[in-house]
Amino acid sequence: MNAPVPATAVWDTARIQQDFPILSREVHGKPLVYLDSAATTQRPVSVVEAVRKFDLTHNANVHRGVHLLSQEATQAYEGAREKVRRFLNAASVREILFVRGTTEAINLVSNSFGTSKIGAGDEIVVSSLEHHSNIVPWQMLAERTGAVLRVIPMSDSGDLDQEAYRELLNARTRLVALTHISNALGTVNPVREMIAAAHEHEIPVLVDGAQAVAHTAVDVRELDCDFYAFSGHKLYGPTGIGVLYGREALLEAMPPWQGGGDMIASVSFSGTTYNELPYKFEAGTPNISGAVGLGAAVDYVEALGLEAIAAHEADLLDYLVAQLSKIDCVRLIGEPAVRGGAVSFLIGDVHPHDIGTILDCEGIAIRAGHHCAQPIMERLGIPATARASVGVYNTKADIDSLVAPLPQIAEMFAR
Template sequence: MNTKEILKAINIEKIRADFPILQREVNGKPLVYFDNGATTQKPKQVIDAVAHYYEQMNSNVHRGVHYLSQISTDAFEVTRRKLQAFIHAEHEHEVIITKGTTESINMVATCYGRKFIGEGDEIIVSAMEHHSNIVPWQMLCDEKGCVLKVIPMNDRGELDLDVYKSLFSSKTKIATFTYVSNALGTINPVKEMIDIAHEHQVPVLLDAAQAVQHMAVDVQALDVDFLVFSGHKMYGPTGVGVLYGKEALLNAMPPYQGGGDMIKEVSFEKTTYNELPFKFEAGTPNIEAGICLGEAIDYLNELGLEQIKAYEDELLAYATAELSQVEGVRFIGTAAQKSSVISFVVDGTHPYDIGVILDKLGIAVRTGHHCAQPVMERFGIPGTVRMSLAMYNTKAEVDTLVEGLKRALKMLL
């Protein structure tokens, strides 16, 4: 189908009906939720799956021979297979289930760093990273005496690939960057960036926390070495996420934590570690969240990521055009390729004050530095108002936000 046919086929009211929280009011007004970059709301299918797990399945996984343990284990491993298909991983055991993007990045920084990075070695990150993809590498640099090198960006919020190419040296051990900026909405040319790194035999960690819910991601087509994302940003539960890693790299890395499922045999003389993926899954996992993440994947697959992207792209264009008509609005992040994030400031106001007034009108936006303080420093601002879109948002909601913003500015200016 072409874009017009895709958009015509989408039943937005049916989608919205699947999300119970969208029917509620905030401060006496219908909820308008534009904080999807922080976390998405959950469809009834996921909510019901949580109750079903605790009512019918609750048991620990991978350890019991009894019925409940077996069905819980089977359901948990079904999610792993769904994740494998969702990101097109070659092997099921390349999918590690974690607490979220932050833990996944810390796992690679710790385990890969412990084995392959030493004093004087170099790590490349980008100027638009979330703190979760900066701080773990800084901690590694402090521990090992290695060096962090930063890919700069231009005034539109696009990375400078010429400088990126120049950052590589014989000491470069890993490059890590975001697929989509949580603060700017920039979609980075990650396939080209991965290929550049591989020309220097440097592996890449790709932060896809703001990507997998908006577009199809294929780890084999990208040839990415590590990919990380979170369940709660893709309509699933909190406290669960994913680390994908190429089999050879995961096998070469030491484990992250000790205990539980990550062992094969233990004695006081020696411990033998388990095979993948369990080598990196110590302790009892967030079983309910892991199982119910599978329901979120089913929901996304049923709607289709191609359809979701087409609808969100149209909504992004509409919201950008409407907000640009509001006097004083200045966009932060105007890259040619963007996903469903609009960050803006209004000179003479503070983002927090705008956010508070919008909240009184039932409109949820995010204000501040969005855990991306270096981005804000690059643009010389303390923070932005961030409007982040999801597949259940509507043009009518955009209109409500625009009118609310005009009302807020009348009060503040």
């Protein structure tokens, strides 16, 4: 097994690529060029091995067995929680809830916090840059409670209108739900300032960090956010595991969402008392090996260093934007003030699905579609975009591979 490169070492992408065996496979007879990390990141050997080792040597249920395996499994699971706490710089592991992913994290907040704290006529502020998973749970809550959804508008460049945002905040606003980085356009929102603005009105803020945690260091205390949600599989970890960070005082006051085993202190037909944090929100047997894999993923990115990752990716994105800008028929979709993770583009009138299929034939994996962000597409008056997104393993050669066939595609489809 390859140990990750220490943070102090010179950045060596070729060395990092060796940690990801999938990158050496072929697609349609061509070497794979993976530029779809915003959909899911590939997993390094260390993550796969951590899950494998757990499954083969420590597997048992957590928090209940007296036998050794159960103690080991509990230790591994809670060890992963501590790694995540440190990763986010949360004050306590009581604030770190394991969930299935970002979507479940947001649904937890909308069902628990939302149902108990948000009523008819109250307002929830979301932004026009949100993924469907940070829109639909709030629409469902609004439908249940009679609350109203207010939307922060955005500019053609894909930046949120900060003035309009501040005007939306008022005495009826109960929550701001905001993406850290847009999955569709790559916009990095000024979340710290936006959280501060909400807090002036004592409004809590949920940050959807799905697209951020793999690209930038996140410190929940420095951000001062109230909830922060992310998925393991966009951080080089497994699917089916994710995290909801919640400020302890808020989580304490919130009712449980799902009921069942593990989330109770005692159960009787005369009444049930709930377990303490974080277990109050973890009903049923959790995804134990997934959490172990997520812990290993956190180790992996920390060993590379978030600052070094951010610098590497900023370099790649600058290069990608520059190369795309050189091609006449290519139009960038979204030119945000600060970009992270992804670049969306169109080629002339060519439908993004045709771009995606042709690139796939060349072994190049990108995403084509509305990126589960239809309101953005509607706002920009386009049905879909082609999106290239980067990770620690990408190189400028990958960008060159992507860009090279684009003029030919334009010519092929020219009307």
